[in-house]
Amino acid sequence: MLGSRLLEAENDVLLERLSEIVGPANILALSGDMAAYTEDWTGKYRGEALAVVRPASTAEVTEVVAACAASGVAIVPQGGRTGLCGGGVPVPGKPSVILSLTRMTKIRSLDAAGRTVVAEAGVVLETLQAEVAKSGLAFPLSFGAKGSCTIGGNLATNAGGSNVVRYGNTRELCLGIEAVLPDGSVINALTGLRKDNTGYDFKDLLIGAEGTLGVITAAVFKLFPEPTARATAFLSVASLDQAIEVLNKVQDRTGGAVEAFEYMSQPAIDVICRAFPDIRPPLEGTVETGVLLEVASIRPADGRVLQDGSIGLQNDLMEILAELMEAEFIVDAMLAQSERQRGELWRMRESVLESITANGPAHILDISLPLANVATFVTEMDQEAHSLGFQPLTIGHLGDGNLHYALAAAPSYDWSGLPLETAKEVAFALLTRLNGSFSAEHGIGQSKLPVMTKLKEPAQLAAMRAIKTALDPNNIMNPGKLIPLK
């Protein structure tokens, strides 16, 4: 009793100190005020926090981290709360403060000649895209949650999305970071140098660390020329293996212009059209292997408008697709004729997660495979899933071998009676056999800790634990995430 009163008094002192640092308006300590921050996007993870603290500068983050470290209170960094693995909410058993970066929204500088931008962690991805576009350049990271997720969260999860096939993950887009380590020290590596071989690269340690090694406060990113033209099509391809052939043929013919190559199975399309009745399937009839293909060019000649009003790149893509249909790689195709049609195709693709959620309970595996093994995985896993009573709803960023393989209940099966653990075991065994990964782009968070323990190579796990212990000996930085305890 006395112990808990002492603890309460210590917590009060800490909250008072945090309030001094960020100002009373930027600390929330009532459970009603904190409700939105303590639950993750999936609704599966909810945690308790002493407070939500919202610093506005790196200096304030430093002071918050130092105060929490001195009190032995854990820090849970949080961005837009769109993470899908329970990484951004506290775990039970450790007094925690949620450190929300959403007030750190400055774009500190944009170097158009050097093609870099320095942005703070709380900048929303879509805002960064829009700001960069004003200078005629592009920041290519993009996916369905772009209107809410922050670049700090993107870095912490090494987010992927639809354009990885051309530009890489967040890691490949980042040239340096500023971060506050668990002891309150600051790493300032925002020079934007493209070559800097001076030892361990801390950005690469913090990217994908899911907030377990420090708080990312800002980053410098590469920018790219804004494409002069885009051409977008929806294809029905005879099989997944042939889809990979289509990808490579389009890459060869366009000089590597593919920006997105997104797979959608017919059951996934059906679920989207049910959840959003105004979304129409782009092609008549059943699609064997649906692909949303987008090519983009930066060559001015590809953006030329021809006499008949058509655009060079679109004509070129039409020609390539016609040849692939002739060669029976493609069964049917629809080329977007306007920005509106392109927008409709992307709306369909980006509505998939909400549609699967609206459809009913499902478990979504976020996995990756070598391109040559994607079809084998889907064929074998579909058979297993059906035999266990599941309906697979599969979509994915096929261009980079990433599948979101959702296991939902097949019609006439009750989700609660289905052997989900068995299905997961089967999937993970298949992935191991086919050199795949059990976690492609969403991260580990809390939800994938059991499989991390089971499948991550022991030598890599041991090295990760050693790094964690060296930088965060008291385990105050986002405990209970990413790294399983022994």
Ligand SMILES: Cc1cc2nc3c(=O)[nH]c(=O)nc-3n(C[C@H](O)[C@H](O)[C@H](O)COP(=O)(O)OP(=O)(O)OC[C@H]3O[C@@H](n4cnc5c(N)ncnc54)[C@H](O)[C@@H]3O)c2cc1C
């Ligand atoms: C509809 C939808 C579609 C999605 N599609 C994709 C997709 O295609 N590809 C993809 O990769 N992901 C996707 N996601 C997952 C999610 O959007 C990404 O993981 C995103 O990068 C999370 O950013 P956030 O700002 O919301 O982070 P949060 O959810 O707030 O946090 C995620 C993790 O990052 C840590 N973190 C957040 N900010 C910081 C910081 N500044 N410093 C240190 N750690 C920090 C948190 O502690 C947590 O562990 C999707 C999510 C939704 C809801």
